[in-house]
Amino acid sequence: MTRSDPPDETEKMRADCLNAWFGELHALKDITLPVIENKVTAVIGPSGCGKSTFVRCLNRMHEVTDGARTSGDVLLDNRSIFRADVDPVSVRQRVGMIFQRPNPFPAMTVRENVVAGLRLSGADVRDVDSVAEDALRQVSLWVELKERLDAPVERLSVEQQQRLCIARCLALQPEVVVMDEPCALLDPIATSRIEEIIHGLRDRYTIVIVTHSMQQAARVSDYTAFFYLGELVEYDDADVIFTKPADSRTEDYITGRFG
Amino acid sequence: MARQHSHRGYEDELRRVRETLVMMGAKVEEMLASSMRALVERDSELARRTLLIDRQINRFEMEVDDQCLRILARRQPVASDLRFLTMALKAVTDLERMGDLAVNVCERVLELNDEPPLKPYVDLVAMADTAQEMLREALDAFVASDAERASTIIDRDSKVDAYYASIFRELLTYMMEDPRTIYRATRIQSIAKYVERIADHATNLAEMVVFMVRGKDIRHPGKLQRPASTPPPPAAQSSGSVRDLVRRGSPKR
Numbered sequence: 408m409t410r411s412d413p414p415d416e417t418e419k420m421r422a423d424c425l426n427a428w429f430g431e432l433h434a435l436k437d438i439t440l441p442v443i444e445n446k447v448t449a450v451i452g453p454s455g456c457g458k459s460t461f462v463r464c465l466n467r468m469h470e471v472t473d474g475a476r477t478s479g480d481v482l483l484d485n486r487s488i489f490r491a492d493v494d495p496v497s498v499r500q501r502v503g504m505i506f507q508r509p510n511p512f513p514a515m516t517v518r519e520n521v522v523a524g525l526r527l528s529g530a531d532v533r534d535v536d537s538v539a540e541d542a543l544r545q546v547s548l549w550v551e552l553k554e555r556l557d558a559p560v561e562r563l564s565v566e567q568q569q570r571l572c573i574a575r576c577l578a579l580q581p582e583v584v585v586m587d588e589p590c591a592l593l594d595p596i597a598t599s600r601i602e603e604i605i606h607g608l609r610d611r612y613t614i615v616i617v618t619h620s621m622q623q624a625a626r627v628s629d630y631t632a633f634f635y636l637g638e639l640v641e642y643d644d645a646d647v648i649f650t651k652p653a654d655s656r657t658e659d660y661i662t663g664r665f666g
Numbered sequence: 667m668a669r670q671h672s673h674r675g676y677e678d679e680l681r682r683v684r685e686t687l688v689m690m691g692a693k694v695e696e697m698l699a700s701s702m703r704a705l706v707e708r709d710s711e712l713a714r715r716t717l718l719i720d721r722q723i724n725r726f727e728m729e730v731d732d733q734c735l736r737i738l739a740r741r742q743p744v745a746s747d748l749r750f751l752t753m754a755l756k757a758v759t760d761l762e763r764m765g766d767l768a769v770n771v772c773e774r775v776l777e778l779n780d781e782p783p784l785k786p787y788v789d790l791v792a793m794a795d796t797a798q799e800m801l802r803e804a805l806d807a808f809v810a811s812d813a814e815r816a817s818t819i820i821d822r823d824s825k826v827d828a829y830y831a832s833i834f835r836e837l838l839t840y841m842m843e844d845p846r847t848i849y850r851a852t853r854i855q856s857i858a859k860y861v862e863r864i865a866d867h868a869t870n871l872a873e874m875v876v877f878m879v880r881g882k883d884i885r886h887p888g889k890l891q892r893p894a895s896t897p898p899p900p901a902a903q904s905s906g907s908v909r910d911l912v913r914r915g916s917p918k919r
Contacts, residue, residue, distance in 0.1 A: 622742050649744045651881030661744045663671050 419444035419583060419613040420465060420502075424479035427460050427469055434460045436637045437479070442583065447605060447614040449628030449645065451621060453665065456634040458617045462585045465615065466502035467495040483583070500528055503581035507588040509568035511560040511575070518556040520571055524579045542574040546604050566597035573604065577612075584608065586616045590623065602627050621661050625649045633657045676741050683733045683754050684809075690726035690761050691805040693719055695798060697768035698864060701775060702794045705857065706787055710779045713772040723765035727758045746878075753878045760867040764801070767860040774853045774860075784840065784850040793829035794861050796822060800868035807875045816875035817884070819868065826865035833858045
């Protein structure tokens with residue numbers, strides 16, 4: 408792994424010699440990687456390279472799978488998220504997650520969806536309306552939906568549902584937002600709106616995004632990590648990765664010369 | 667660019683840009699060589715024929731621009747492909763300028779051929795040979811993606827500059843000795859200047875090759891802070907500067 412410039416920034420998270428297994432399958436091998444605060448870190452690589460597994464380790468989602476285990480460490484604000492006294496639920500609140508397929512709660516209204524996570528976490532949500540408004544504003548849904556807060560979510564487009572899921576995550580006031588292929592099901596216009604939102608969220612959150620689209624990584628990320636066969640091949644400033652990557656495997660992958 | 671793209675069409679498009687650039691470079695080389703031969707052999711017919719090659723060079727320039735734009739729009743190239751394409755877009759401008767300068771050489775040759783010869787061209791031919799060699803090697807380095815070789819070309823630019831200074835000094839002495847030589851001497855001086863510019867463009871190409879291969883910008887080393895202007899050619903290293911020569915009036919030869 409290489410890195411061009413000495414970092415002049417705060418590490419919000421860090422994977423330290425992180426390994427992950429599914430049963431016998433060694434899915435992640437000795438990953439050491441910083442996640443810089445208030446920046447967008449993109450994780451790219453071919454299918455099966457371990458990028459989703461990696462982000463699922465960042466909020467202890469990996470261990471939920473049967474037969475899954477990890478070794479090494481993940482630090483959040485310099486403290487291990489695997490310590491015995493750490494509640495995985497609190498980690499998942501601080502490190503929120505967005506998935507490829509929007510997963511709003513079907514029987515609920517727009518408003519109820521936004522605050523659902525908060526309610527589930529046991530928080531006492533007194534001012535439901537202002538929490539919902541703040542979260543919806545951050546994903547540019549407020550103007551579109553303020554008149555339809557009590558409408559069922561099934562009426563929303565896929566893109567609106569995805570933005571709603573981001574709002575639901577933000578209502579929990581996470582510090583890190585992990586997105587696993589958030590635009591995979593969206594058309595280019597919707598994708599560009601989500602990217603615009605990601606850009607804006609940087610001021611308040613630290614973002615990690617897994618993407619299959621090299622162009623998306625080039626557009627949205629400040630730092631880019633390239634994974635291959637469970638290893639971190641290269642991590643650097645996105646400008647460096649997309650203009651002069653150091654490793655020939657990165658070069659081959661991003662220019663489309665793989666395999 | 668050793669490995670092939672998984673997308674064959676993309677690979678072909680990139681190869682076509684490379685080929686067009688090389689053909690364009692070969693035409694510029696040919697123009698430069700022919701224009702110098704037309705000068706030495708006082709062959710006006712050759713000069714006129716050579717002038718026409720510029721049209722082909724211009725066509726190549728437009729072709730490369732067009733090919734690059736299409737690839738940028740449709741393939742979103744990155745890394746070495748992106749460096750290659752941005753280099754190609756700039757390289758054609760340099761090559762096209764070299765073609766224009768070779769046209770200017772031909773025009774001066776035609777004017778000179780209407781006059782009696784002033785002097786045998788020794789330094790000017792050697793200077794043009796050096797410039798041509800720089801161009802050829804820049805193109806070879808480009809084809810071979812050889813940054814090492816490209817960097818050796820850059821050093822040779824000072825040799826061409828030194829030739830120019832010396833030719834300029836010599837021509838001044840002619841002009842001061844006999845004002846009737848001024849018309850011819852200024853034409854020869856212009857040709858020397860054109861060749862000197864051609865070598866500058868070849869240097870640019872070599873720098874681009876280094877960037878394309880290594881991703882490292884080697885232009886303007888340590889010179890970005892100072893105002894960018896080229897000092898007038900002669901003076902400096904000559905024992906008696908040109909200004910001295912002018913002041914002294916008639917030079918001793």
